[in-house]
Amino acid sequence: xxxxxxxxxxxxxxxxxxxxxxxxxxxxxxxxxxxxxxxxxxxxxxxxxxxxxxxxxxxxxxxxxxxxxxxxxxxxxxxxxxxxxxxxxxxxxxxxxxxxxxxxxxxxxxxxxxxxxxxxxxxxxxxxxxxxxxxxxxxxxxxxxxxxxxxxxxxxxxxxxxxxxxxxxxxxxxxxxxxxxxxxxxxxxxxxxxxxxxxxxxxxxxxxxxxxxxxxxxxxxxxxxxxxxxxxxxxxxxxxxxxxxxxxxxxxxxxx
Amino acid sequence: xxxxxxxxxxxxxxxxxxxxxxxxxxxxxxxxxxxxxxxxxxxxxxxxxxxxxxxxxxxxxxxxxxxxxxxxxxxxxxxxxxxxxxxxxxxxxxxxxxxxxxxxxxxxxxxxxxxxxxxxxxxxxxxxxxxxxxxxxxxxxxxxxxxxxxxxxxxxxxxxxxxxxxxxxxxxxxxxxxxxxxxxxxxxxxxxxxxxxxxxxxxxxxxxxxxxxxxxxxxxxxxxxxxxxxxxxxxxxxxxxxxxxxxxxxxxxxxxxxxxxxxxxxxxxxxxxxxxxxxxxxxxxxxxxxxxxxxxxxxxxxxxxxxxxxxxxxxxxxxxxxxxxx
Numbered sequence: 001x002x003x004x005x006x007x008x009x010x011x012x013x014x015x016x017x018x019x020x021x022x023x024x025x026x027x028x029x030x031x032x033x034x035x036x037x038x039x040x041x042x043x044x045x046x047x048x049x050x051x052x053x054x055x056x057x058x059x060x061x062x063x064x065x066x067x068x069x070x071x072x073x074x075x076x077x078x079x080x081x082x083x084x085x086x087x088x089x090x091x092x093x094x095x096x097x098x099x100x101x102x103x104x105x106x107x108x109x110x111x112x113x114x115x116x117x118x119x120x121x122x123x124x125x126x127x128x129x130x131x132x133x134x135x136x137x138x139x140x141x142x143x144x145x146x147x148x149x150x151x152x153x154x155x156x157x158x159x160x161x162x163x164x165x166x167x168x169x170x171x172x173x174x175x176x177x178x179x180x181x182x183x184x185x186x187x188x189x190x191x192x193x194x195x196x197x198x199x200x201x202x203x204x205x206x207x208x209x210x211x212x213x214x215x216x217x218x219x220x221x222x223x224x225x226x227x228x229x230x231x232x233x234x235x236x237x238x239x240x241x242x243x244x245x246x247x248x249x250x251x252x253x254x255x256x
Numbered sequence: 257x258x259x260x261x262x263x264x265x266x267x268x269x270x271x272x273x274x275x276x277x278x279x280x281x282x283x284x285x286x287x288x289x290x291x292x293x294x295x296x297x298x299x300x301x302x303x304x305x306x307x308x309x310x311x312x313x314x315x316x317x318x319x320x321x322x323x324x325x326x327x328x329x330x331x332x333x334x335x336x337x338x339x340x341x342x343x344x345x346x347x348x349x350x351x352x353x354x355x356x357x358x359x360x361x362x363x364x365x366x367x368x369x370x371x372x373x374x375x376x377x378x379x380x381x382x383x384x385x386x387x388x389x390x391x392x393x394x395x396x397x398x399x400x401x402x403x404x405x406x407x408x409x410x411x412x413x414x415x416x417x418x419x420x421x422x423x424x425x426x427x428x429x430x431x432x433x434x435x436x437x438x439x440x441x442x443x444x445x446x447x448x449x450x451x452x453x454x455x456x457x458x459x460x461x462x463x464x465x466x467x468x469x470x471x472x473x474x475x476x477x478x479x480x481x482x483x484x485x486x487x488x489x490x491x492x493x494x495x496x497x498x499x500x501x502x503x504x505x506x507x508x509x510x511x512x513x514x515x516x517x518x519x520x521x522x523x524x525x526x527x528x529x530x531x532x533x534x535x536x537x538x539x540x541x542x543x544x545x546x547x548x549x550x551x552x553x554x555x556x557x558x559x560x561x562x563x564x565x566x567x568x569x570x571x572x573x574x575x576x577x578x579x580x581x582x
Contacts, residue, residue: 021531021532023531024532052492212359
């Protein structure tokens with residue numbers, strides 16, 4: 001998989017918030033082999049690099065860092081946060097979140113497109129956190145995004161893929177755009193399903209961080225992602241109504 | 257060991273002083289600030305002695321060693337309220353309570369009636385709760401002041417300055433200030449508030465589980481309540497509006513009468529923590545560091561102090577002891 005010209009080996013991306021400790025966070029990365037870590041820079045932005053110690057721990061994971069604009073509710077906040085993230089982590093990558101609704105944390109589609117356009121203009125490589133809306137996806141691609149991150153369900157809910165039809169349509173409409181299902185996954189089976197549907201990767205945080213054993217859950221997700229991807233590449237059979245025996249029926253009267 | 261120096265007069269330093277002094281060691285405590293106060297993060301603590309609750313996210317030693325705390329503080333003459341702690345959730349987060357119950361021990365499940373009998377103030381507000389029976393709480397500022405006075409009377413010497421470089425047995429209990437030598441120590445910011453709400457008569461700490469805005473409320477007597485605490489990966493000491501807004505909103509959700517409370521104080525500090533969020537004894541030459549107590553200062557300082565004193569006086573090799581590699 002390639003995103004913005006960078007080859008990505010692991011199709012599992014993990015967030016770095018809410019773990020019992022940084023040591024458990026590191027275990028989760030080790031056991032899952034996740035290759036990209038998202039980091040929220042907004043809340044800890046104390047001005048004098050106050051979150052440095054934690055960010056150093058994230059850097060020591062040895063994975064690629066994808067800073068995000070989590071909990072930004074306006075275009076201006078998101079743009080400012082992205083600029084700060086670029087300096088802090090020395091990367092043009094930014095996972096763009098512009099939240100439009102406090103309870104569901106649903107993306108603000110209008111603000112998202114506007115912020116994406118501004119950031120692409122400033123040379124950022126934008127990973128927009130979006131819904132499964134096809135029109136919105138089109139606008140984001142027009143704005144210069146080369147990857148899309150549609151939600152499975154609202155952030156932190158663990159509900160899985162709540163609009164399978166919508167996600168399938170999105171995937172089919174833009175077959176060549178890398179897509180990462182981001183947010184709402186609670187179980188490895190849901191991640192496997194996203195991968196079977198042809199999404200390129202999944203990103204999750206709460207499902208791992210809040211599990212009783214985060215490292216074990218991270219490994220569970222990693223295996224599911226691998227299984228789902230293998231299945232997708234293997235070109236699965238089509239479901240059908242008529243039973244078809246998998247052993248030959250020769251020698252038996254099958255047309256009675 | 258006949259004499260020892262202690263660097264830092266926060267909760268860790270004072271507990272180590274108490275343990276050494278009790279073993280007949282002549283102790284001198286160095287801290288530029290002469291009295292407990294807002295310069296140290298112990299000042300901002302909640303004062304909950306809640307080892308079983310912490311078991312949800314903390315490693316096993318926290319639960320085990322934390323069980324020593326209540327008796328230790330009582331043995332030093334500090335007033336400890338042993339009425340347990342209560343955990344509740346708002347209606348739509350009820351499953352959080354089930355998960356929490358599954359991952360912790362030492363609790364009773366309460367229905368609405370039993371909760372009302374225990375804390376009438378919460379009657380009709382929550383239909384389920386957990387009661388951690390063996391837990392307790394204290395007033396951290398009173399405890400620090402009391403312990404310091406007691407140590408001074410017992411002959412412990414307090415010197416209001418930085419310690420000079422010196423040979424001899426040293427216990428470094430400076431918290432985050434020890435980052436100059438303990439490289440993997442980091443600050444985890446916590447913000448808190450103190451409210452005066454004389455109409456609310458809670459008698460034990462109450463925790464509100466919430467996926468976004470968790471809260472605990474600790475009664476401090478005289479109508480005072482401590483609200484805590486944010487947990488942010490940062491060592492700045494800025495009191496953010498958003499954090500306080502969240503704490504106050506959660507308190508209001510717990511009990512609307514908090515909306516009429518007087519806002520007495522807003523505090524912030526950074527807790528010293530190692531990457532596994534477990535405390536450590538770290539031996540470096542003649543110095544033993546007692547650090548990384550994270551959000552468990554009053555809960556774990558007694559056990560860490562005992563273990564540090566045993567290691568120094570009796571040559572034991574306690575758990576959580578890291579030997580210097582050099």
